[in-house]
Amino acid sequence: MLNYVWISLLLIGIFTAVGRDINDEVTNTYRNGVPVTAQFETLKQRTSVRPAYNGEIILSAASFNQFYNTSAAQLQQSEIRQTAILTTLTSGKQKLEIPISDATPAFWKEMAEAAGGKDKLEADVISFDNGKKEIIFTMERVTFVKIKAVTKAAIEYSNTAVTISLSLIGVMALWLGIMKVGEAAGLLELLTKVVAPVTRRLFPDVPPNHPAVGAMIMNIAANMFGLNNAATPMGLKAMEELNKLNPKAGTATNAMCTFLVINTSGLTLIPATVIAIRAGLGSADPGIIIGTSIFGAACATTAGLIAVKILQRLPRYKKELIVEDENAEVKNG
Amino acid sequence: MVEIFRSVINIISALAIPIFIVVFLGWGLVKKVKVYEVFVEGAKDGFNTAVRIIPFLVAMLFAIGIFRASGAMDVVVAVLSPVTNLIGMPAEVLPLGLLRPLSGSGSMGLMTELMTTNGVDSFIGVLASTMFGSSETTFYILAVYFGSVGIKTTRHALPAGLIADFFGMLGAVFIVRVLFGV
Numbered sequence: 218m219l220n221y222v223w224i225s226l227l228l229i230g231i232f233t234a235v236g237r238d239i240n241d242e243v244t245n246t247y248r249n250g251v252p253v254t255a256q257f258e259t260l261k262q263r264t265s266v267r268p269a270y271n272g273e274i275i276l277s278a279a280s281f282n283q284f285y286n287t288s289a290a291q292l293q294q295s296e297i298r299q300t301a302i303l304t305t306l307t308s309g310k311q312k313l314e315i316p317i318s319d320a321t322p323a324f325w326k327e328m329a330e331a332a333g334g335k336d337k338l339e340a341d342v343i344s345f346d347n348g349k350k351e352i353i354f355t356m357e358r359v360t361f362v363k364i365k366a367v368t369k370a371a372i373e374y375s376n377t378a379v380t381i382s383l384s385l386i387g388v389m390a391l392w393l394g395i396m397k398v399g400e401a402a403g404l405l406e407l408l409t410k411v412v413a414p415v416t417r418r419l420f421p422d423v424p425p426n427h428p429a430v431g432a433m434i435m436n437i438a439a440n441m442f443g444l445n446n447a448a449t450p451m452g453l454k455a456m457e458e459l460n461k462l463n464p465k466a467g468t469a470t471n472a473m474c475t476f477l478v479i480n481t482s483g484l485t486l487i488p489a490t491v492i493a494i495r496a497g498l499g500s501a502d503p504g505i506i507i508g509t510s511i512f513g514a515a516c517a518t519t520a521g522l523i524a525v526k527i528l529q530r531l532p533r534y535k536k537e538l539i540v541e542d543e544n545a546e547v548k549n550g
Numbered sequence: 551m552v553e554i555f556r557s558v559i560n561i562i563s564a565l566a567i568p569i570f571i572v573v574f575l576g577w578g579l580v581k582k583v584k585v586y587e588v589f590v591e592g593a594k595d596g597f598n599t600a601v602r603i604i605p606f607l608v609a610m611l612f613a614i615g616i617f618r619a620s621g622a623m624d625v626v627v628a629v630l631s632p633v634t635n636l637i638g639m640p641a642e643v644l645p646l647g648l649l650r651p652l653s654g655s656g657s658m659g660l661m662t663e664l665m666t667t668n669g670v671d672s673f674i675g676v677l678a679s680t681m682f683g684s685s686e687t688t689f690y691i692l693a694v695y696f697g698s699v700g701i702k703t704t705r706h707a708l709p710a711g712l713i714a715d716f717f718g719m720l721g722a723v724f725i726v727r728v729l730f731g732v
Contacts, residue, residue, distance in 0.1 A: 397592025513684025516721025521714025
């Protein structure tokens, strides 16, 4: 199933991006080549041979929204005052440079992003009348916004994946070291004996005194107390131990799937991150969601465990566990 | 009652790791294990495990990245919202439910945004934080855990994980409706 979900994410993503870009091109969402008329208030003459000014483009929100066909909700201000720099080239043509700041309308920010992730937008000035303070300009062309975003995301997320993996090295080493001591001292074995009645039912394929059981229990406990730094290394240690019982390398066993589902259901006694964010946003009672979160996660865990036990009986998943006899293949080949 | 529960859990969370280290290493000392040597021996695997995860995580995250950047989420939301309206899930939180298994940081941003626009203690604010708190980033866990032991055929782990996520969301909607319902 992972195969299909993975390729669907990719294909749906890329086709949607292409579709949206074609739609943008047809309806000219970014008004490429259409001139904008606005007020331009010069604030300061720049020291230059040819006329150049620091100034502000003034445009009412209503005409901005009408021009770009955007909704009023996207703009906070009723009047846009955007700093801009007007320069005159040797050819006599005038250029407008619009630096992107926090006050810049979201739509222009989006356009600047699409124009190459720069921190400014450029525009060709068609006419500028300093007396009437009136300016007419066309913004630089913005095309293939979504396709560019998709390309950028593909590269950025690949880098993120490596960063995340590498940032695990330290905590992994720490916890694997401590676990190894616990294992050598027989502490893991002791732990497995205590929880054997539960684990025997959950993981019937794992011998009750196997080190995998100890690691799994510690991972689940760490998750419960919200110790994410400790939970992942312990979980990976458990996977390593479970893999020692795996007759077919590269294929998940029933025990692994069960363990994974317990982890993805995210049963936590204190969802610390959420509480912190709620407190930060000024909630009257940040911890109000503790009970509801435990309820939600308990629903998820129960449903997940039932699902995993039913699914593992399906022929299509059972079939994948069968170890092919390699010797037989060699003889036939 | 909730207060006591919270402070007990907080104390346990704060003390857990130091106690854990003392108990494990102390026990090793009692059992005459060469603690330092064994620790280093175990820690050696940390690097390999982390590096082994890289290809799996790259495969998973770049696909998720493309999906998110394309804006395909809006399309999926439009298709699914009539169905989720039937079960009483507000349309606003549907994107969060869909993004939660895919991206931890992405869904955290979405949750924060929902709470900012609708009010932290509003029905939607509480529902959004419950949905976030009662689930995990299924695809990330799948990539990391299976990746660490080189598992490529994941069998029924993903469908079971997604079923769990789905029921977690249902449970969150149900309990928040009952307790804080409008």
